[in-house]
Each structure stands twice: as C-alpha cells, then as structure tokens.
Amino acid sequence: MTNRPAEPTAVRTDLGAIFVSLELSRSSWVVTALLPGGGEKMSRHAVPGGDIAGLLDRFSQLRDKAQARTGRSFPIIVIEEAGLDGFWIHRALQKQGIESHVVDPASIATSRRRRRAKTDRLDGETLVRTLLAFKRGEPRVCAMVRAPSPEDEDRRRITRERKALIAERVEHVNRIKGLLLAQGIRGYEPLHRNRRARFEELRTGDGRDLPPHLKAQILREIDRLELLLNQIKAVEAERDRALAAEPQDREAPAAAKMLLDIRGIGPEVAAVLWSEGLFRHFDNRRQVAAYAGLAPTPWQSGAVSREQGVSKAGNPRLRSTMIQFAWLWLGHQPDSALTRWFRARVEQNGGRQRKTAIVALARKLLVALWKYVTSGVVIEGARMKPTAA
Template sequence: MKRTLQDNQEAFAGQEFFIGIDVHNKQWTVSVQSNHLALDKPVVVDPSAEKVSGFLRKRYPGGKYYAVYEAGYSGFWPARTLEESGIVTIVVNPADIPTMQKERSTKTDRVDSRKLARSLENKELKGIYIPDRLTEEYRQLARYRSRLVSEQTRLKNRIKAVLAQFNYRCPVELEGNRWSGVYLNWLRSIRFATSYAQMAYDEQLDQLQESRERLSRVLRELKRMTKEHESIGRLVTLLQTVPGIGFVTAVLLVTELVEMERFKRLEDLASFVGLAPSVHQSDEKSYSRGLTKRQHKELRSRLIESAWVAVRKDPVLTMKFGELSQRMNKKKAIIRIAKKLLSRIRSVWHTQKPYVYGVIE
C-alpha cells in the first residue's frame, strides 16, 4: 500500500523550515526554505495562522518551523497567532531586509516572501520587539492624542491662512494669548461679506472646537489609565521627576518603550529613539553625518522639546548646555542634552527612584 506524508507525522522530525510570509489584508503569500534550498513554489493562503500551520504540518510534518514577516499595517496579531500555532515568529523592519538588485527591479509578493525565507535561514534578520496585546492597546490612546495634536496644528494653520488672506489682524491686546478663550471669541466675531466664505470659516472653527474637546477627553482618559494600572502609574510618576518630562511625555515613554531591559546599553536606546549619529566609515576614516534617519518620530521630538525645558531647570544640564553652545550651534547642543536626558530617564527607570537634581555623572 502506498504511504503518504500524512501517514507519517514525523517524516521531517527535527528538520528546520524557514518560512517567509508576505502579509496582506486578503491573502498571505508563503515561501518555505530548508537546507538553503527553496522548496516548491510559494503558495497563497487565506490570512490566518491556522491556514499556514495546516499547510506546513501537511506538507512537512514533524518539522521545526520558523517564520518572518515585515512590520506594517497588520500589526502584531499575525505573530501572536503564529506563535500560538507552534511557529516561532519574528517581525522585521522592512529596511533591514537584505535585497538583491534583481529583487528591487522585480517586486512581487512571491519574490518578497522568498527573500524573507532566505534571509531568515541565513540569520541575516533581527526581529523587532513584539509587545503583548494589552500593552499594544495601552499605546493606542497616547498615539491617538499625538494625532489629535497634529490635526489641531493643521487646523490652526488653515485658520491663520484665512485671516492673513483677508487681512484680519489679531488685536494687540490678544497677541500674547493666541488660542485662549478670549482669542477664540474674537475669531468667532469675524464676519465675511458672503455666506459662502462665512460657512467655510465657521466650519473650520467648529472643527477646531471639536478637536480641543476630543483632546481634553483623551487627556482625562490617559490620567484614568495611569490611576487604574498601578505599574504604569508608578513609572509615569517617577519619570515626571526628570526635568522637562511632563505627564504626556512620561505616558508616551512608558507605553512605547515598555521594557527598559531590552536596551542593553544607552546607545541602543538612543538608536531606537533616533538620538544616535549616522556614521560613515571607510578604511581608517570615520565621520558623522548628523542624526540617524531611523527614529521613533514622536519620542525624538518630545525629548528634544523636553531638553529645552530641562536646561532651564537642572543646573548641571544648564552648565553643560552652555559649554556645548560655545563650540557648536544651539540646535546641535540641544541634541546632546536630549541624549543626556535620555540617560537620566533610563537611570530612573532602572533604579525605580526619583531623579535628584544637580547630580553630576
């Protein structure tokens, strides 16, 4: 009687299989590689770990499965469900995947999945941090607030553009109180000659008011979250003892960094945030090309803003900023201060003790 692979559940016992998955909303393209050989043609399956697991166990029963896919809009749920199915999975930054010239000129789902499988077997990939489901949910509110702030800035700029276009100038007595309640009342008092222009203007003011109200609700919810979850709240309170770190920045740090232990050195943390230099080295020559383009945009921006506050509050940082400003422009100097601020944040996180002003490292 003819035997099939299905009859022998251990046909590939102990053999390692490396799976590259090109993840899309409607389908996943799966490529398998083992012993540095591409096995068969890539297959297209429905977007679920169950389908991938079923295919692997049917085709290569008893094997050890290792999978990889690119970080993207799908988030981390594919990684979690693949792990639950017994497939060791990593998620990688698309920029970190080695790509041959012909793979750049011919980009398809099949090519991408094969490239992932090959790079995984060659140990050329380093996975990014995968938070648990709850941690990922905690992040949503802080990130939503950041989007609201950006949206509000765009609305304000549009309103200012309309005022400039029709020569409506802010009263002198309100110059120092832009976007205060009194200033908003003045904006509401402006009248245009036609109902069409008035409607367009009023709609933008209404959008701004709605955005401000949403921002207030989100801030209240963030405060409730830190009160209800002791581990988050305790760390947020500690981080606020660092000069320049306010409540929102502290929440952002806690929800984005999650575990400080994953950064073995300060340089690793600085690289993640985007406060590390981009270095070019050839032979014995080495030079810096400024800050790395890789960054956590929101964290880097927040820390630089916090650094400007810190140099006015902490005597040690004030003195250091003065020294740096004598040999470089202030924008470069504040980047150095932001990195020192990051070092203080790391120290407070590790020691679980409030920051003490004036301590020289």
C-alpha cells in the same frame, strides 16, 4: 567511475524545521516555504489576504508534505516583515504554537545596484534565507522586532491620539486665520474662549461685514474646532487618570509617576516617555539610544572616518519628544550636569552647532532618565518638584 563529490548548495538542506516566509498585502499573502527533504527548492503558495484560517490550513499541508517525505514531524518557523498589518498575525501564529518572528525590513541586506530585480518571489526567498541565517546564530544578519504585548500597545493610543488631535487643531486654526486674512482681518485667535463673540464683531479690512457664505464656512470650522478641543480635553483626562492610577502589573504607573517628580516634566512628556520607550527592558545604554534612533552612525573606510549623525532608525515619536524636551531641560534645569555639559560643548564650538549638541543632549538625557526609572539614579544636579505637604 569515481564518485564525484556533491556540489555545495546555496541553501542549507539538512533542516530541522519547516522555514516559512510571509509576504503580506491587502489582496493576498504569498507563502514561501523551504521543506526538509526537498533540497534547496522553495515552494510558493498564495492565500487570500486576512484569511488566517486558510494560512493555518496551508501550514498543515506543508507539515503533512514534509512528514510524507521524511517520515518525521517538523515544527514550523515563520518570518514576516513589520508593516501595516501590525502584530495580530504574529500573535495568532504564536497562539497556535507556531514560532513566529517579525523582522525590520530595513535591516535586511539588499543589492546596492541602481536597478535590481524585485518581485514577491525574490522577496520571499530572501526572507527565508534571512531566517535560516538568524536561526544559525549569525550576528547582525537582521534586526528582529520585539512585539509589544496588547496592553503595552494599547497604552500608546492615548498619547498618539492626542498628537493626531493637536495636528487637526492646528489645521483648523490656520484655515480660519487664512480665510480671515484674505479679507484683511488680523489678530483673531480661534482658541480664545470668547471666539464666537469676537467673531461676530469682525469687519473686513475695507469696513464691510463678512460675506454670508464665508461667515457660515468659518462658523462650521469653529464648530469642528470646538469638537476637537473637547476631544483633546477627554484624552488628556484619560491620560492623567492612567498616570495617577495605583501601581498594577510591572509597576507601570509608579514608574511613570517617578518622571513627574522631576521639574520640567509634565503629564504629556511622562506619558510619551513611558509608553513609547521606557516600559521596555534594555540591557545597556546603547540599546536605549538605538531604540530611539539617537545612536551615532560612523562612516569609516580606510583613511576616511566621519560621523553621519544619528541613525533615525528607532521610534520617531520618542526621538522627537526627547529633542523637544532637551530644549525645555535647559530652561527648567539650568544647574544640572547635563545643562553644564551642553553649554561647555556649544562654547567650545564658538556658539555654533547648537542643534547638533541638542541631539547629543537628548541622547544623554534619555539614558539618564532610563537609569532613574529603572535604578533610581537621580540625574546629577537635577531639581525635583516640591512635595505636597
């Protein structure tokens, strides 16, 4: 008989490493591995969730199995999706000398069928194939997440905690006003300093004293509100100390203080811009806009060509802060080139599409601030704060 050519395999089998994917959940971790010498068949194993020692033992068994098959020792390359577990597993694997990659799960191509099969087995195999394609150098196969250092990750806590506290403050204020409105009381401001004295003077819309249980409930709400106000002051003081600190590693405080020199930028905006985005290294302005989710997303097919708006695929905190700051920029920097561009753009559209134009302004403003922080290029026409004598 003539020798028949070997049928092509769906997965490359001449491997130089052990490729492993992790499907992480609270109860268990599913390990899917493709070993050299085993063809295209992938093996699956389960490890209790959070058991990093058990995971490393499983990796050791996979390495011994591959060596028994081929007589060679292979490195392990791991891929896991970014999720609720953060980056501690990634850092633990790197500490053990294991090459680890964190992938954005939304960047992995999936079937567009209305109903598609989805299991941990299929997801694990998809991750392994994605890792193989990434290591082969295929372009745009996925988007790998660059894990921040523990110091950079911890620096974000200040602004994120303040945002959470502000949201809680709004809830308490609205709850107090809602309870009083049901009794016909308007105009009470829980955030005023004389809130307790003013509260004792309140009468219902029909002239009665506040019911005792309602009064006790609102007083407890005021107690919680005052606790939140003290916590917000403490967080803001910690933020200001960090901004005023002497330049340390990578000149982080110095770069953040550069933002404070521009009129219209306060401590909160400067802290958010630096800790959420500008501390990173970017090669060009497109990467800056894409990281904030402000990059355009064109739709083109044949004769059809249109814009779908911004991608919203980046850091949501940085994006929302930039859009809010873009509105403030118009008032604080009326003579800047960016403000003149915005006004000309809106006037060209007959005064319409201001929201669309403000998103474009936010993108241009973020790129301009990135150039200012990294290269010292001052925004054209921007006014700086007066220096203290």
